[in-house]
Amino acid sequence: MSPSATATTLPTEPVTPAVTETEATIAEFTARGYDAGFVTDISTDTAPPGLREDTVRFISAKKNEPEWLLEYRLRAYRHFLTLAEPDWAHLNYDPIDLQDITFYSAPKLKEIKNIDDLTPEERADYDELIKTYEKLGVPLHERSKLSGVAVDAVFDSVSVVTTFKEQLGKVGVIFCPLSEAVENHPELVKQYLGSVVPHTDNYFSALNAAVFSDGSFVYIPKGVRCPMELSTYFRINAAKSGQFERTLIIAEEGSYVSYLEGCTAPMRDENQLHAAVVELIAMDDASIKYSTVQNWYPGDENGVGGIYNFVTKRGACRGKRSKISWTQVETGSAITWKYPSCILQGDDSVGEFYSVALSNNRQQADTGTKMVHIGANTRSTIVSKGISAGHGQQTYRGQVKMLKGAKGARNYTQCDSLLMGDTAIADTVPYIEVNNSSAQVEHEASTSKINDDQLFYLMQRGLSAEDAVNLIVNGFCKDVFRELPMEFAVEAQKLLEVSLEGAVG
């Protein structure tokens, strides 16, 4: 209950200290806002805005790409021209003007071999970059506290630093920017790029295939358990630019990797486009855990600005007993359009999807997953928690498909929505398609507001309204947070608190 709501419904009630305190907390929260919203002042190398065949060639040339990759890009671009933007999602936004977007923007600073060799300008840029990531709490020094995590830092269109490359190399793990992989491991990239999400898949994946810039490339050889968490930190900085990263993770037989991804962007009044593609491939007995904490700038309370997040993420469980697990916490972005999926091809393979999506103010999210069961005894679990506050709009859209060969396949789906405020919207759109008699599918969903009794109980115990709501929301999301690596779980919890500020009532 917000103080104003209390005041209007119970006009005779005197203002208690608790109410004053709540007001103060909310004011403090509101002032805090989006704390990743700063801009880094750095010299950049930028492509002229607009999308033409030249743009595709420009990006490819900038990256010194081999002929086959340019051909791949051009094929995708030509296919893209034949497509229309999809309109089936429950999203309302002004049309995206691709001719207004800068498709490539990179810091002038190239990879740093020796800091002492830098010119004064380069040195200034270098300091700015390091400062940026420090502010965001991302460790770029290998000796830093969170040394258990290797980081690939992507700044606009390029990867600026990748840590622990050598240490990982010792066990045969390849962790590097995709552009570096194209140079050093072309046979792997050639074999797997576009094999899970072909450029013909959808409008945004076609666009990405044509203009993708950097992203991470991960290769875990046979039988290796990746000794540390791998992570990529995506940062959009340049104005009017779009980010089109591409991530490719290959886990060979019997390997394991846990990969984390975080994202932020400056606060700006115009919308910026982010259209990424992520492909995961798991062979026999391999396991990939992919976690995302998405905190792109959500726009202000009136829906001005914010990132348009149109992402295609898909994992292929190619091998027997392989496993792919998606965990996502989506608190940012003005628009989220994202359906991390699993193609369960290998017999006994497992797909998981755990998601918390929050939309406050004018945020809109149309998100969910696809589980395609092809192999026998494949299993999938979907747990989706949607929170909608203010004028937020939230859609769970999921598909569970059991094909003929998926004998004994099982799926369990639970998707709950929590509504805060009578202008919030929550939709649930599950598609279930079963083509064989031995498959079992269960879908459960509920939608409700925060329970008044729970709120009353907590406040009566001395918790402020804000804290009480945070506690309840945290409990609501627990099933998903439990799946996140520890550092991320803490961050996710904090993010949720900040994102919900002012939503109480």
Add this chain to the structure above:
Amino acid sequence: MSAQLTPLAELRATADGLWQSNGLPSPKLEAWKHTNLRALQRVESKTGGTVATEIPSEFDAKIAAPLDGFAGTLLLVDGKLNLALSVIPDGLTVVDLADAAPEQLGTIAKLDRLQDGLTARNLAQFDRGVALSVTGHDVGAIELRYVQSSEDAAMATQESRLLIELARHAELTVVERHIGAGQFVNNHVTEVDLSAGAVLKHVRVQHQDTRSFHLGKIAVRQGRDSRYESHVAQFGAAIGRCDIEVFLAEPGASCKLDGLYHGQGNQHIDNHSVIHHIANNTTSSELYKGILDDKSTGIFRGNILIYKGASGCATTQMNRNLVLSEQATVHTKPQLEIDNDDVTAAHGATVGQLDDDALFYLRSRGIDAQTAHSMLVFAFAGEVVADVPVESIQTLLKDELARRLAARTGLTVEG
């Protein structure tokens, strides 16, 4: 003759335009994604559309024999009311739509909501059916029996219509039985208008010939504190489609939509529903159960919309499917669209098989595989059948299910 058209005539002209421009719904429409009407189109093009068949004068009176527990029976032959063989109870007003068309028609199954041409075609072309109204107290249960004049009749398309209007606090139970034999298309639109406090129990038993097509649309407008209960049992037709749209337009209105479907052979059974919670404190519950055998396909799509400002609404929705054959297919899409936080909503869907443990238990008690199998299927369907209002109809549904299960082929006896 003045050039001024009545509102209904105008509506019918608009509907005709819609039909001409939209035609039969294509699978490109979300609501028809899994139901392809190509087969229907082929059949209709052969006969060139609507063919009105004559009602034979010597129609067997046996076919109109009333069931137990009914106050009246209306016999509709090829969709046309046969007054001679019908029994109309006191308190029920019946209008033959072949004689007169009430202005109310077309105002509930609204054209502006249509994505497809079928309902529009019906409004433009209907020439048969009945309008029922009750102004007094409860008149009990009546049956509308839809039969075909002849099994050998040339393929015919029937555009039939049913209108049910209940005045304040009126109560009525209507059982529609579609049992026509032969190859025909039944495009049947039902409109229901319930005033404050009215209660309608509406049963549809769709048991048409498996060569025929049943395309049913039911649109319901509910006034304050009114109650609508629907029980749709689909057993027949090559393609059996039933679309229900309920508008809970005034506070306190409630509805319950139940369904049972059993598919055999190549049957394609499709149940769609949309419930609009427009007013405060409206409630709805929905339970559909499907049994799919052989190469049949079962589709369920339920959409529940809670409007902005409609507070205090509660809704539950459940679709359960039992798949008995390797070749059967199930598509289910329980969908919620909620624009308000003061709501309790839950939905679910399951697709599964008979429980092996339960089968084993029954067999360990000396019950043969076929019987054990039937018992479990019966138990699965029982929950829906037990809520059907008239006992003789419950018996009829159970008998039909038993008959179909007995005829089941390909049963594997284990052990």
